[in-house]
Amino acid sequence: MDTFTAGSGKAPLFQADIEEAGYEPGNPIVREVILTVNTGERVGLLGPNGAGKSTLMKGLLGQLPHWKGKIAWNGEEERNSVEGDTSARIAYIPEHPILYERLTLWEHLVLVAAAGSIPEQLFRERADKLLRRFRLHAYKHEYPFRFSKGMQQKTMLIIGFLLQPELYLVDEPFIGLDPGAVMELLDALDEERSRGAAVLLTTHVLDSAERLCDRFVLVHDGGVAASGTLEDIRAQSECGPEARLFDCFHKLTYYDEARL
Ligand SMILES: Nc1ncnc2c1ncn2[C@@H]1O[C@H](COP(=O)(O)OP(=O)(O)OP(=O)(O)O)[C@@H](O)[C@H]1O
Numbered sequence: 001m002d003t004f005t006a007g008s009g010k011a012p013l014f015q016a017d018i019e020e021a022g023y024e025p026g027n028p029i030v031r032e033v034i035l036t037v038n039t040g041e042r043v044g045l046l047g048p049n050g051a052g053k054s055t056l057m058k059g060l061l062g063q064l065p066h067w068k069g070k071i072a073w074n075g076e077e078e079r080n081s082v083e084g085d086t087s088a089r090i091a092y093i094p095e096h097p098i099l100y101e102r103l104t105l106w107e108h109l110v111l112v113a114a115a116g117s118i119p120e121q122l123f124r125e126r127a128d129k130l131l132r133r134f135r136l137h138a139y140k141h142e143y144p145f146r147f148s149k150g151m152q153q154k155t156m157l158i159i160g161f162l163l164q165p166e167l168y169l170v171d172e173p174f175i176g177l178d179p180g181a182v183m184e185l186l187d188a189l190d191e192e193r194s195r196g197a198a199v200l201l202t203t204h205v206l207d208s209a210e211r212l213c214d215r216f217v218l219v220h221d222g223g224v225a226a227s228g229t230l231e232d233i234r235a236q237s238e239c240g241p242e243a244r245l246f247d248c249f250h251k252l253t254y255y256d257e258a259r260l
Contacts, residue, residue, distance in 0.1 A: 044201060045216075051221065073089065127162060
Protein backbone atom coordinates (compact mmCIF):
# COMPACT_ATOMS: atom_id res chain seq x y z
CA MET A 1 0.00 0.00 0.00
CA ASP A 2 1.34 3.45 -0.82
CA THR A 3 1.71 5.74 2.12
CA PHE A 4 2.26 9.40 2.62
CA THR A 5 3.28 10.27 6.15
CA ALA A 6 4.85 13.25 7.83
CA GLY A 7 7.27 11.34 10.02
CA SER A 8 6.75 13.79 12.90
CA GLY A 9 5.33 11.20 15.29
CA LYS A 10 2.19 13.31 15.76
CA ALA A 11 -1.07 12.02 14.34
CA PRO A 12 -1.94 13.87 11.14
CA LEU A 13 -4.85 16.31 11.07
CA PHE A 14 -6.52 14.16 8.44
CA GLN A 15 -5.87 10.71 7.09
CA ALA A 16 -7.87 8.76 4.54
CA ASP A 17 -7.02 5.08 3.99
CA ILE A 18 -8.85 4.23 0.81
CA GLU A 19 -9.05 0.54 0.05
CA GLU A 20 -11.03 1.10 -3.10
CA ALA A 21 -13.42 3.68 -4.45
CA GLY A 22 -15.44 4.14 -7.59
CA TYR A 23 -18.82 4.55 -9.18
CA GLU A 24 -19.94 0.94 -8.95
CA PRO A 25 -18.92 -2.11 -6.90
CA GLY A 26 -16.50 -4.40 -8.72
CA ASN A 27 -15.08 -1.59 -10.80
CA PRO A 28 -12.81 0.48 -8.55
CA ILE A 29 -11.31 3.63 -10.04
CA VAL A 30 -8.95 4.17 -7.12
CA ARG A 31 -7.19 1.45 -5.11
CA GLU A 32 -4.93 1.32 -2.06
CA VAL A 33 -4.34 5.02 -1.52
CA ILE A 34 -3.46 6.68 1.79
CA LEU A 35 -3.79 10.44 1.89
CA THR A 36 -2.41 12.29 4.88
CA VAL A 37 -2.60 16.02 5.56
CA ASN A 38 -1.02 17.66 8.59
CA THR A 39 -2.14 20.80 10.38
CA GLY A 40 -1.36 23.87 8.28
CA GLU A 41 0.01 21.76 5.45
CA ARG A 42 -0.67 22.09 1.75
CA VAL A 43 -0.71 18.90 -0.21
CA GLY A 44 -0.91 18.81 -3.98
CA LEU A 45 -2.90 15.90 -5.39
CA LEU A 46 -1.50 15.63 -8.90
CA GLY A 47 -1.89 13.27 -11.82
CA PRO A 48 -2.73 13.04 -15.49
CA ASN A 49 -6.24 13.32 -16.91
CA GLY A 50 -8.37 10.43 -15.73
CA ALA A 51 -5.93 9.36 -12.99
CA GLY A 52 -8.62 9.49 -10.29
CA LYS A 53 -8.03 12.82 -8.49
CA SER A 54 -11.62 14.06 -8.62
CA THR A 55 -12.87 10.58 -7.75
CA LEU A 56 -10.65 10.64 -4.65
CA MET A 57 -12.01 14.04 -3.66
CA LYS A 58 -15.59 12.87 -4.13
CA GLY A 59 -14.78 9.89 -1.94
CA LEU A 60 -13.45 12.12 0.83
CA LEU A 61 -16.68 14.10 0.67
CA GLY A 62 -18.85 10.99 0.88
CA GLN A 63 -20.19 11.51 -2.63
CA LEU A 64 -19.21 8.19 -4.22
CA PRO A 65 -21.59 5.27 -4.68
CA HIS A 66 -18.78 2.82 -3.90
CA TRP A 67 -16.24 3.60 -1.18
CA LYS A 68 -14.28 1.27 1.11
CA GLY A 69 -11.93 2.87 3.57
CA LYS A 70 -11.38 4.76 6.77
CA ILE A 71 -11.03 8.40 7.67
CA ALA A 72 -9.34 9.69 10.81
CA TRP A 73 -9.02 13.19 12.25
CA ASN A 74 -6.10 13.75 14.63
CA GLY A 75 -5.65 9.97 14.82
CA GLU A 76 -9.27 9.26 15.73
CA GLU A 77 -11.28 7.27 13.29
CA GLU A 78 -14.28 9.27 12.18
CA ARG A 79 -16.20 6.71 10.20
CA ASN A 80 -16.00 3.40 8.44
CA SER A 81 -18.11 4.40 5.54
CA VAL A 82 -19.21 7.56 3.83
CA GLU A 83 -21.97 8.37 6.31
CA GLY A 84 -19.90 10.26 8.88
CA ASP A 85 -19.86 13.98 9.51
CA THR A 86 -16.47 14.48 7.93
CA SER A 87 -17.80 16.93 5.36
CA ALA A 88 -18.69 19.39 8.16
CA ARG A 89 -14.96 19.81 8.81
CA ILE A 90 -14.12 20.20 5.14
CA ALA A 91 -14.81 23.04 2.72
CA TYR A 92 -14.90 21.81 -0.86
CA ILE A 93 -14.15 24.33 -3.57
CA PRO A 94 -15.08 22.60 -6.82
CA GLU A 95 -13.60 23.28 -10.21
CA HIS A 96 -17.05 23.79 -11.70
CA PRO A 97 -19.15 26.18 -9.58
CA ILE A 98 -22.33 24.81 -8.04
CA LEU A 99 -24.79 27.70 -7.70
CA TYR A 100 -28.48 28.26 -7.14
CA GLU A 101 -30.16 30.04 -10.02
CA ARG A 102 -32.61 31.97 -7.84
CA LEU A 103 -30.28 33.15 -5.07
CA THR A 104 -28.19 36.32 -5.06
CA LEU A 105 -24.55 36.17 -4.00
CA TRP A 106 -25.47 37.51 -0.57
CA GLU A 107 -28.26 34.94 -0.22
CA HIS A 108 -25.78 32.17 -1.04
CA LEU A 109 -23.54 33.41 1.76
CA VAL A 110 -26.43 33.66 4.23
CA LEU A 111 -27.40 30.08 3.39
CA VAL A 112 -23.85 28.81 3.92
CA ALA A 113 -23.53 30.75 7.19
CA ALA A 114 -26.78 29.23 8.45
CA ALA A 115 -25.69 25.70 7.45
CA GLY A 116 -22.32 26.27 9.15
CA SER A 117 -23.91 27.88 12.26
CA ILE A 118 -21.73 30.99 11.93
CA PRO A 119 -22.91 33.71 14.34
CA GLU A 120 -24.46 36.76 12.62
CA GLN A 121 -21.80 39.35 13.51
CA LEU A 122 -18.92 37.03 12.64
CA PHE A 123 -20.60 36.12 9.37
CA ARG A 124 -20.98 39.78 8.38
CA GLU A 125 -17.33 40.54 9.18
CA ARG A 126 -16.00 37.53 7.29
CA ALA A 127 -18.34 38.02 4.33
CA ASP A 128 -17.51 41.71 3.98
CA LYS A 129 -13.76 41.04 4.05
CA LEU A 130 -14.01 38.20 1.52
CA LEU A 131 -16.29 40.11 -0.85
CA ARG A 132 -13.81 42.99 -0.89
CA ARG A 133 -10.80 40.69 -1.16
CA PHE A 134 -12.20 38.96 -4.25
CA ARG A 135 -13.66 42.19 -5.69
CA LEU A 136 -17.28 41.04 -5.63
CA HIS A 137 -18.60 43.51 -3.08
CA ALA A 138 -20.41 45.56 -5.71
CA TYR A 139 -22.15 42.44 -6.97
CA LYS A 140 -23.38 41.01 -3.71
CA HIS A 141 -27.05 41.53 -4.52
CA GLU A 142 -26.73 40.11 -8.04
CA TYR A 143 -27.21 36.53 -9.19
CA PRO A 144 -23.96 34.49 -9.44
CA PHE A 145 -25.73 32.29 -11.95
CA ARG A 146 -25.26 35.19 -14.39
CA PHE A 147 -21.66 35.96 -13.39
CA SER A 148 -18.66 35.32 -15.61
CA LYS A 149 -16.86 32.00 -15.10
CA GLY A 150 -14.10 33.59 -13.02
CA MET A 151 -16.62 35.51 -10.90
CA GLN A 152 -18.48 32.27 -10.26
CA GLN A 153 -15.22 30.64 -9.22
CA LYS A 154 -14.54 33.53 -6.84
CA THR A 155 -18.03 33.03 -5.42
CA MET A 156 -17.10 29.42 -4.60
CA LEU A 157 -13.86 30.60 -2.98
CA ILE A 158 -15.75 33.11 -0.82
CA ILE A 159 -18.17 30.37 0.24
CA GLY A 160 -15.29 28.06 1.16
CA PHE A 161 -13.33 30.69 3.09
CA LEU A 162 -16.45 31.83 4.91
CA LEU A 163 -16.66 28.46 6.64
CA GLN A 164 -13.08 28.50 7.98
CA PRO A 165 -12.91 24.69 8.04
CA GLU A 166 -10.07 22.48 9.24
CA LEU A 167 -9.38 21.23 5.74
CA TYR A 168 -9.90 22.77 2.32
CA LEU A 169 -10.37 20.49 -0.66
CA VAL A 170 -9.71 22.65 -3.68
CA ASP A 171 -10.20 21.31 -7.19
CA GLU A 172 -8.10 23.09 -9.84
CA PRO A 173 -8.02 26.61 -8.36
CA PHE A 174 -5.62 28.23 -10.83
CA ILE A 175 -7.46 27.96 -14.11
CA GLY A 176 -10.07 30.63 -14.77
CA LEU A 177 -9.00 33.14 -12.11
CA ASP A 178 -7.31 36.39 -13.13
CA PRO A 179 -3.78 36.97 -11.75
CA GLY A 180 -5.04 39.36 -9.06
CA ALA A 181 -7.54 36.79 -7.84
CA VAL A 182 -4.82 34.10 -7.76
CA MET A 183 -2.71 36.42 -5.57
CA GLU A 184 -5.66 36.99 -3.24
CA LEU A 185 -6.32 33.25 -3.15
CA LEU A 186 -2.69 32.58 -2.17
CA ASP A 187 -2.82 35.29 0.52
CA ALA A 188 -6.09 33.93 1.88
CA LEU A 189 -4.58 30.44 2.01
CA ASP A 190 -1.56 31.85 3.88
CA GLU A 191 -3.88 33.39 6.46
CA GLU A 192 -5.72 30.12 6.79
CA ARG A 193 -2.46 28.24 7.24
CA SER A 194 -1.58 30.48 10.20
CA ARG A 195 -4.94 29.48 11.69
CA GLY A 196 -3.87 25.83 11.29
CA ALA A 197 -6.13 24.98 8.36
CA ALA A 198 -4.77 22.51 5.81
CA VAL A 199 -5.26 22.29 2.08
CA LEU A 200 -5.52 19.35 -0.30
CA LEU A 201 -5.64 20.66 -3.83
CA THR A 202 -5.62 19.23 -7.31
CA THR A 203 -4.12 21.12 -10.20
CA HIS A 204 -2.44 20.71 -13.55
CA VAL A 205 -0.60 24.01 -13.08
CA LEU A 206 2.56 22.43 -11.74
CA ASP A 207 4.59 25.63 -11.38
CA SER A 208 1.98 26.97 -8.97
CA ALA A 209 1.76 23.62 -7.18
CA GLU A 210 5.53 23.57 -6.77
CA ARG A 211 5.50 27.05 -5.18
CA LEU A 212 2.44 26.51 -3.02
CA CYS A 213 2.54 22.93 -1.76
CA ASP A 214 4.63 21.40 1.00
CA ARG A 215 4.11 17.88 -0.29
CA PHE A 216 2.62 16.04 -3.21
CA VAL A 217 0.75 12.86 -3.99
CA LEU A 218 1.10 11.83 -7.60
CA VAL A 219 -1.82 9.65 -8.67
CA HIS A 220 -1.53 7.46 -11.74
CA ASP A 221 -4.00 4.81 -12.92
CA GLY A 222 -5.91 5.01 -9.63
CA GLY A 223 -2.88 4.39 -7.38
CA VAL A 224 -0.03 6.44 -5.94
CA ALA A 225 2.97 6.66 -8.29
CA ALA A 226 5.04 8.88 -5.98
CA SER A 227 4.58 10.99 -2.88
CA GLY A 228 6.38 13.30 -0.50
CA THR A 229 8.26 16.58 -0.71
CA LEU A 230 9.69 17.85 -3.98
CA GLU A 231 13.01 16.30 -2.95
CA ASP A 232 11.27 12.95 -2.40
CA ILE A 233 9.55 13.20 -5.78
CA ARG A 234 12.86 14.05 -7.46
CA ALA A 235 14.46 10.99 -5.88
CA GLN A 236 11.54 8.70 -6.75
CA SER A 237 11.51 9.89 -10.36
CA GLU A 238 15.33 9.81 -10.60
CA CYS A 239 15.18 13.21 -12.23
CA GLY A 240 18.09 14.82 -10.40
CA PRO A 241 18.34 17.28 -7.50
CA GLU A 242 17.44 20.39 -9.53
CA ALA A 243 14.53 18.92 -11.48
CA ARG A 244 11.26 20.80 -11.67
CA LEU A 245 8.06 19.14 -10.56
CA PHE A 246 6.92 19.28 -14.18
CA ASP A 247 9.82 17.06 -15.31
CA CYS A 248 9.31 14.58 -12.45
CA PHE A 249 5.61 14.40 -13.25
CA HIS A 250 6.32 13.74 -16.90
CA LYS A 251 8.84 11.02 -16.16
CA LEU A 252 6.61 9.26 -13.65
CA THR A 253 3.42 9.34 -15.69
CA TYR A 254 4.15 9.66 -19.38
CA TYR A 255 7.75 8.82 -20.06
CA ASP A 256 7.62 5.02 -19.94
CA GLU A 257 4.25 4.65 -21.61
CA ALA A 258 5.28 6.95 -24.46
CA ARG A 259 8.11 4.55 -25.21
CA LEU A 260 6.18 1.30 -25.08
N1 LIG B 1 -19.49 9.77 -12.83
C1 LIG B 1 -18.67 8.82 -13.26
N2 LIG B 1 -19.10 7.57 -13.52
C2 LIG B 1 -18.26 6.60 -13.96
N3 LIG B 1 -16.93 6.79 -14.16
C3 LIG B 1 -16.44 8.02 -13.92
C4 LIG B 1 -17.27 9.09 -13.46
N4 LIG B 1 -16.48 10.19 -13.29
C5 LIG B 1 -15.24 9.81 -13.62
N5 LIG B 1 -15.21 8.52 -14.00
C6 LIG B 1 -14.03 7.74 -14.43
O1 LIG B 1 -13.08 7.70 -13.36
C7 LIG B 1 -11.77 7.79 -13.89
C8 LIG B 1 -11.02 8.87 -13.13
O2 LIG B 1 -11.66 10.11 -13.40
P1 LIG B 1 -11.41 11.40 -12.51
O3 LIG B 1 -12.42 12.42 -12.91
O4 LIG B 1 -11.31 11.02 -11.09
O5 LIG B 1 -9.96 11.81 -13.03
P2 LIG B 1 -9.08 13.09 -12.73
O6 LIG B 1 -7.76 12.59 -12.26
O7 LIG B 1 -9.79 14.04 -11.86
O8 LIG B 1 -8.88 13.67 -14.20
P3 LIG B 1 -8.80 15.18 -14.79
O9 LIG B 1 -7.39 15.66 -14.51
O10 LIG B 1 -9.01 14.97 -16.23
O11 LIG B 1 -9.85 16.03 -14.13
C9 LIG B 1 -11.88 8.03 -15.39
O12 LIG B 1 -11.65 6.80 -16.05
C10 LIG B 1 -13.31 8.46 -15.57
O13 LIG B 1 -13.82 8.03 -16.81
